[in-house]
Amino acid sequence: MRKIPVGLMGCGVVAGYGHLPALKASQELELVSVFDPDEKRLQSAQERFSVPKAFADTDEFFQSGIEAVVLASPAPCHYQNVMDSIRFGKHVLCEKPLAQSEDEAQAMVQEMQKAGLMLFTAYCYRFSSPCLKIKELLEQNAVGTVRSLRLVYIWNCHGRYETAPDGGRVEQARRVGRMLEGGPLVDCGVHQIDLSRWWLGSEVVAQHSFGAWVEDYEAPDHHYLHLEYANGVHAMVEMSFTYCHTAKEPIHFFTYDIIGTEGVIHYDGTSHTFELRNSSGTTQFPYAKVKGFDAMYSEFARALQTGSPGNLPTGQDGLIATQIARRAVEQAIQSRHVR
Numbered sequence: 001m002r003k004i005p006v007g008l009m010g011c012g013v014v015a016g017y018g019h020l021p022a023l024k025a026s027q028e029l030e031l032v033s034v035f036d037p038d039e040k041r042l043q044s045a046q047e048r049f050s051v052p053k054a055f056a057d058t059d060e061f062f063q064s065g066i067e068a069v070v071l072a073s074p075a076p077c078h079y080q081n082v083m084d085s086i087r088f089g090k091h092v093l094c095e096k097p098l099a100q101s102e103d104e105a106q107a108m109v110q111e112m113q114k115a116g117l118m119l120f121t122a123y124c125y126r127f128s129s130p131c132l133k134i135k136e137l138l139e140q141n142a143v144g145t146v147r148s149l150r151l152v153y154i155w156n157c158h159g160r161y162e163t164a165p166d167g168g169r170v171e172q173a174r175r176v177g178r179m180l181e182g183g184p185l186v187d188c189g190v191h192q193i194d195l196s197r198w199w200l201g202s203e204v205v206a207q208h209s210f211g212a213w214v215e216d217y218e219a220p221d222h223h224y225l226h227l228e229y230a231n232g233v234h235a236m237v238e239m240s241f242t243y244c245h246t247a248k249e250p251i252h253f254f255t256y257d258i259i260g261t262e263g264v265i266h267y268d269g270t271s272h273t274f275e276l277r278n279s280s281g282t283t284q285f286p287y288a289k290v291k292g293f294d295a296m297y298s299e300f301a302r303a304l305q306t307g308s309p310g311n312l313p314t315g316q317d318g319l320i321a322t323q324i325a326r327r328a329v330e331q332a333i334q335s336r337h338v339r
């Protein structure tokens, strides 16, 4: 079978542990070229993953014989990367958050559509075995009628400080970038917003959010978002980048609770618990992490071959989660000012 030639833009952290290994392992996709404005990162990614071509020039990258592009660049670059993809007629799988604002995300979706190209959002959580299993359990009514979801990820975003080349202690640059881009709800929270929509098969009709500021960025660094769905379910998303952010021995909590009329599904990334408790007893499922890059790329290949998204989150899914997260951050900031 012919492998579909693809390229990747942005050879940073998530490309290194998620996208590039999955692309290399893919039976359906062929990683032809990589792009990064940082020559050192570009060269290191090309060598580590034996990529045939590497470019620091955008036009040369897009003319390297690829049919689709993966965007693993920082969020502020996504809009321009998508506009360049349109210029060269390439389908796109874009990292989250889709864009820096609702307007940008809307324009990306519309322009890709107008150009007859497919835009997907890389919500890789959907494709992990626990998240797929939860979807299956909900379809089987394993907890009766779902009434409430709790999705919690409170961590330190790799810690507040890092060591500078001169040995001094400085603010950790990647974390600073994430806080300036909108904080934990916009960065990690969009995964949880997308999962809750996908699990429930329903749309958000009302939202309310509160922020807490352990630090003094504009966006809250600890965020509580409440969502009401059209089917009557309530979801609470709690995200933090300041939980243990200065601790010598940090811990974090990553939990999902799906609460229904007949039972509860509980997933816990700390104790490695994944179980269903209902009137039949307790069923334990194999624990796995919630990122499913390999399965996401199988679905990407299938979508490119068939022209149909299947389970792959679309640009519209990216836009909806971006809208909810951005509005939540604005609301939290406004209520802070009122207070």
Ligand SMILES: NC(=O)c1ccc[n+]([C@@H]2O[C@H](COP(=O)([O-])OP(=O)(O)OC[C@H]3O[C@@H](n4cnc5c(N)ncnc54)[C@H](O)[C@@H]3O)[C@@H](O)[C@H]2O)c1
Residues within 6 Å of the ligand: 009, 010, 011, 012, 013, 014, 015, 035, 036, 037, 038, 041, 072, 073, 074, 075, 077, 081, 095, 096, 097, 122, 123, 124, 174, 187, 291
């Ligand atoms: N799905 C996930 O689980 C997950 C995890 C981490 C990060 N992310 C997302 O992936 C994206 C990248 O995050 P990261 O942590 O790898 O960041 P990073 O800063 O480690 O890497 C980004 C790379 O993009 C390069 N770059 C800069 N400008 C560029 C441009 N104009 N075009 C292309 N590349 C450019 C940088 O040089 C860098 O090598 C972000 O949107 C982030 O939110 C997703």
